[in-house]
Amino acid sequence: MELIVNLIVQGIQMALVVALAPLLVGLVRKVKARLTRRRGASLVQPYRDIARLMRKEVVLAENASWLFRVVPYMVFAATWVAAALVPTFATGLQFSWTADLIAIVALLGSARFFLALAGMDVGTSFGGIGSSREMMIATMAEPAMLLTVFSVALVAGSTQLSTVSHFMASPEVGLRVSLGLALVALIIVAIAENARIPVDNPATHLELTMVHEAMVLEYSGRHLAMIEIAAALKLLLYISLIACVFFPWGIATESDSLGAYAVGALAYFAKLGAGGVALAVFETSIAKMRVFRVPDFLGVALMLALLGTLLLFVSRSL
Amino acid sequence: MLLDVAISCAAFLLLLAVPAVALGSRPFASSLIYALSVIPLAIVAVVGVSALLGVGEMTTAVLPVGLPWLGSHLSLDALSAFFLVVVGLGGAVTGVYAIGYGRHEHEPWRVLPFYPAFLGAMVIVVLADDASTFLLSWEVMSLLSWALVLAHHRESEAQKAAYVYLVMAGFGTMALLLAFGLLAGGEGGYAFEAIRAGKRSPLAATAILALMLIGAGSKAGLAPLHVWLPLAHPAAPSHVSALMSGVMTKVALYGFIRVVFDLLGPLEWWTSPAVILLGSTTAVLGIVYAMMESDIKKALAYSTIENIGVIFAALGLALAFKASGLTAPAALAFSAALFHIFNHMAFKSLLFMGAGAVLNATGRRDLDGLGGLIGRMPVTSFLVLVGVTAISALPPLNGFASEWLVFQSVLKSPELPQIGLQILIPAAGGLLALAAALVAAAFVRIYGVGFLGRPRSEAARQAKEVDRFSLTAMALLAAICVLAGIFPGLVLDTMAPAVHAMLGSQLPLQAEQPWLTLVPITESRSTYNGLLVMVFIAVSASAAAWMVHRLASRRLRRAPAWDCGFPNADPATQYGAGSFAQPVRRVLGTILMRAHEEVKMPPPGDPSPARHTVHTRDLIWEEIYLRIASTVNVIATRMNHLQFLTIRRYLSLVLFSLVSLLLVLALWN
Numbered sequence: 001m002e003l004i005v006n007l008i009v010q011g012i013q014m015a016l017v018v019a020l021a022p023l024l025v026g027l028v029r030k031v032k033a034r035l036t037r038r039r040g041a042s043l044v045q046p047y048r049d050i051a052r053l054m055r056k057e058v059v060l061a062e063n064a065s066w067l068f069r070v071v072p073y074m075v076f077a078a079t080w081v082a083a084a085l086v087p088t089f090a091t092g093l094q095f096s097w098t099a100d101l102i103a104i105v106a107l108l109g110s111a112r113f114f115l116a117l118a119g120m121d122v123g124t125s126f127g128g129i130g131s132s133r134e135m136m137i138a139t140m141a142e143p144a145m146l147l148t149v150f151s152v153a154l155v156a157g158s159t160q161l162s163t164v165s166h167f168m169a170s171p172e173v174g175l176r177v178s179l180g181l182a183l184v185a186l187i188i189v190a191i192a193e194n195a196r197i198p199v200d201n202p203a204t205h206l207e208l209t210m211v212h213e214a215m216v217l218e219y220s221g222r223h224l225a226m227i228e229i230a231a232a233l234k235l236l237l238y239i240s241l242i243a244c245v246f247f248p249w250g251i252a253t254e255s256d257s258l259g260a261y262a263v264g265a266l267a268y269f270a271k272l273g274a275g276g277v278a279l280a281v282f283e284t285s286i287a288k289m290r291v292f293r294v295p296d297f298l299g300v301a302l303m304l305a306l307l308g309t310l311l312l313f314v315s316r317s318l
Numbered sequence: 319m320l321l322d323v324a325i326s327c328a329a330f331l332l333l334l335a336v337p338a339v340a341l342g343s344r345p346f347a348s349s350l351i352y353a354l355s356v357i358p359l360a361i362v363a364v365v366g367v368s369a370l371l372g373v374g375e376m377t378t379a380v381l382p383v384g385l386p387w388l389g390s391h392l393s394l395d396a397l398s399a400f401f402l403v404v405v406g407l408g409g410a411v412t413g414v415y416a417i418g419y420g421r422h423e424h425e426p427w428r429v430l431p432f433y434p435a436f437l438g439a440m441v442i443v444v445l446a447d448d449a450s451t452f453l454l455s456w457e458v459m460s461l462l463s464w465a466l467v468l469a470h471h472r473e474s475e476a477q478k479a480a481y482v483y484l485v486m487a488g489f490g491t492m493a494l495l496l497a498f499g500l501l502a503g504g505e506g507g508y509a510f511e512a513i514r515a516g517k518r519s520p521l522a523a524t525a526i527l528a529l530m531l532i533g534a535g536s537k538a539g540l541a542p543l544h545v546w547l548p549l550a551h552p553a554a555p556s557h558v559s560a561l562m563s564g565v566m567t568k569v570a571l572y573g574f575i576r577v578v579f580d581l582l583g584p585l586e587w588w589t590s591p592a593v594i595l596l597g598s599t600t601a602v603l604g605i606v607y608a609m610m611e612s613d614i615k616k617a618l619a620y621s622t623i624e625n626i627g628v629i630f631a632a633l634g635l636a637l638a639f640k641a642s643g644l645t646a647p648a649a650l651a652f653s654a655a656l657f658h659i660f661n662h663m664a665f666k667s668l669l670f671m672g673a674g675a676v677l678n679a680t681g682r683r684d685l686d687g688l689g690g691l692i693g694r695m696p697v698t699s700f701l702v703l704v705g706v707t708a709i710s711a712l713p714p715l716n717g718f719a720s721e722w723l724v725f726q727s728v729l730k731s732p733e734l735p736q737i738g739l740q741i742l743i744p745a746a747g748g749l750l751a752l753a754a755a756l757v758a759a760a761f762v763r764i765y766g767v768g769f770l771g772r773p774r775s776e777a778a779r780q781a782k783e784v785d786r787f788s789l790t791a792m793a794l795l796a797a798i799c800v801l802a803g804i805f806p807g808l809v810l811d812t813m814a815p816a817v818h819a820m821l822g823s824q825l826p827l828q829a830e831q832p833w834l835t836l837v838p839i840t841e842s843r844s845t846y847n848g849l850l851v852m853v854f855i856a857v858s859a860s861a862a863a864w865m866v867h868r869l870a871s872r873r874l875r876r877a878p879a880w881d882c883g884f885p886n887a888d889p890a891t892q893y894g895a896g897s898f899a900q901p902v903r904r905v906l907g908t909i910l911m912r913a914h915e916e917v918k919m920p921p922p923g924d925p926s927p928a929r930h931t932v933h934t935r936d937l938i939w940e941e942i943y944l945r946i947a948s949t950v951n952v953i954a955t956r957m958n959h960l961q962f963l964t965i966r967r968y969l970s971l972v973l974f975s976l977v978s979l980l981l982v983l984a985l986w987n
Contacts, residue, residue: 054866057873061880063772065692067703073866077859081851097835097845098854102725103713107851110712113758120766120893123689124881128893131766135759136901142755146725147748153729159844218880221873222866295905306748313732313740 006094014084021232022046024276031280050225058221061122071118072226075111079230082107083237087244089264090252091162100159101149112138119215130215133291140298141192144185147305151182152245154312169248181308183246188301190238198289239275321377321394324365327358331438338430348420348430355434356413362441363406369399370812384451391447391509396815401444401572408565408663409437411791415671416557418787422678428469429555436462440569449498449508460487466558467550479549486536486546493533497526501581513581520586527589530577537570539623540630541600542938552615556674563622564667568659579820587641591742593634598746601627601753606910609760609902610934612685612895614673617764624753625662629655631746632724638739645823647730650838653810653817653825654723661716665708668795672702675788679781685895690773694781697789699769704796706765710758714852716802721754722846726838763898772889804848806836911935
């Protein structure tokens, strides 16, 4: 019986992340539009876009291989599994022990790896430029991410997200410099990984500034829809991750009642909304960088994360 | 019993060289010799597994060969058994590959006699139980692999590679000789039993560690002694490259582990930072070089250096934990190292075999002459994709499982009492993370340029799938990559006796964990389940695909590539090896390789093409090796006139040196 309830809760989380992700993207777009004095598309526009893409036929390049057709589903699946393993409204879900934080980072790495390969598959210059730049950004972002994981794991004594979240919710943590540094580093990584301004522009169609969009340029129809959902899921994942590690307020634990789950869900929606609005405000207030300035930006994240880790060795309470 | 079987297999392999010489260039010779080499190696692998599982006792034996009155001591313990599995499995699968690949060899008599003997020598190294047997078989292994590097001796590149390799191998063996001299001490007990019982000062122990880092490290490819590796491994025929990268580097690591963890006894904690730092910088350097290299086999060789760096870093972590008496984290780091050794054997052999298949099908090794192979060599391309995913440490394959364990042991560093190590290890962890991210970029480049896209040459356009033996061998290794990735706990349990033999502790038994989850420390701390990750990805990907095809649309139309409206038919407009590396070259290459780009624009009105050239420098080669070579050259030139003296002068020189040596001796006493 308990197993069934647990499975249902896990299932709700899996359905929830995939259902909410396009709404989050819609929210960010809407707030950005309002901030620039435009009315903007409706909040549900991303759902309509995805539905439209799904119904359209796929126009496939003549020399595209089987890999090109399989990758959208693999990218979606890897991102979805990763997003389902990050605690959202409750910790200690049925399968939360399948992968710890390092494995979640690596799952996202798998998705990026295959998407970059797909960018190379048709053999166009745009695919190549997108893939090579995406991998360059990843080579800087991934170590910063792992060092952030290190400092969080050093504080919490675990890389298991449920344990980390529990620990961070306990009163003994308090405000710490190292965690602050880790938070800033993680936010920079999240911006880079989600191809947001100032690293990349999700709305651009100016070829020379594209990274992510150039990589998926040859995709159309349902394939493109899967990639769009995966990108939205990734954004949701990073906001959930930041929320559950640094702002674990209201999150429900496995033994809690239905009421606690409801509170957890409400708190989670509020955090997602706050994250989305904050991202939109940040994006409107900053200009896009040249591509070769991005390593400097990510280098800052790397240094902050390393500094956070080292501070913990100087004093465990910093 | 088990030991006798292993020794007979090794002897059979060594003796197989004789019929190989006799058969020479007969058409069936190569298939026969390779097929015959598979059987003893498969038996060796089975012997290793059964020894690890505790079937049959582990014994020692003394053979009446080798040095007079000493004989050669051989023994089979858990560590040897683990490496027997690595050598046996890698060698046997390579043999299967070679049955097909060897047919394309133009001069098989230059490969056949050395190949089985090389494998036999590696088996003996792993079984050796005294210094002379160990060093002798080590040197035989080096020389035979040198002969194999020279198989294509007419290519000037192979000549240079073989020369550098010979010098470095000689240098490495010299370091090993000195290390064993120090180990044996004044009494001169050269059996491992006697060495183990001996006592040494901390200074001597540190010197031995340094000598082992030079001796075994140079053979394994530790920076800055790695320079021969990217020359020699690619110069050999591809199945030999697979053996050298996949298996011989592991035998070198065996030598390091055997001496440092088993024979040497306790080491001070301050010796471990050297190993950790050397390992992690080797990892980053190796993969940055791989990222810049456009020869597919050379890039793979550089990636071997990266993996060796990761393994050395994990071994250094194990040393650090062991020195402070933290047995559980030491076992974790050591298990990670052994697991990565096994994994690297599987995926690097697979990738070299894939490179060999490409070389056979197209005759080209440069990435810029390949492309589009996924449509022309579908099976090879799929199997190489598995290898590429595994080596890039992506879940759920095996490379990730061992990298994950390395990172878990890095996270145990706060338990160390020394503040220096506490600060150093996270920094090293950062380097390892950088290396891991670069590996993914480097292999997207190798696979994306080499196998995907449009063919960049006529040879690539006409490529055909390779023979069944090659494909079977690659499929076996790909299966190992997948199975070890989704059942990492079973592999770790099997190798646990080897960990226990070296450290006296081991990881908790993984088979008892629910759902075969990997739990290195405790469940609340860190868990990873490759099987479930695999199942989840497979189920959700196929469910999504099924739903989309069922409910939305399944229509599909083939059309020319879009490319923002300006597709260009010339395959040279694709991203190539150089252009893909450009972002990383600008970010890291400018620092590590002094990379700079030069643009030559013709003046206005001049119709000649503009030129863009990239200059990179190999700083280690230029700053260390060329300097040493030029110093030796200067000294040699100075000494040269000693060759042209009169006999009286020679006699007086002899008298003078004799008197001065006697004087020194007299003063000494």
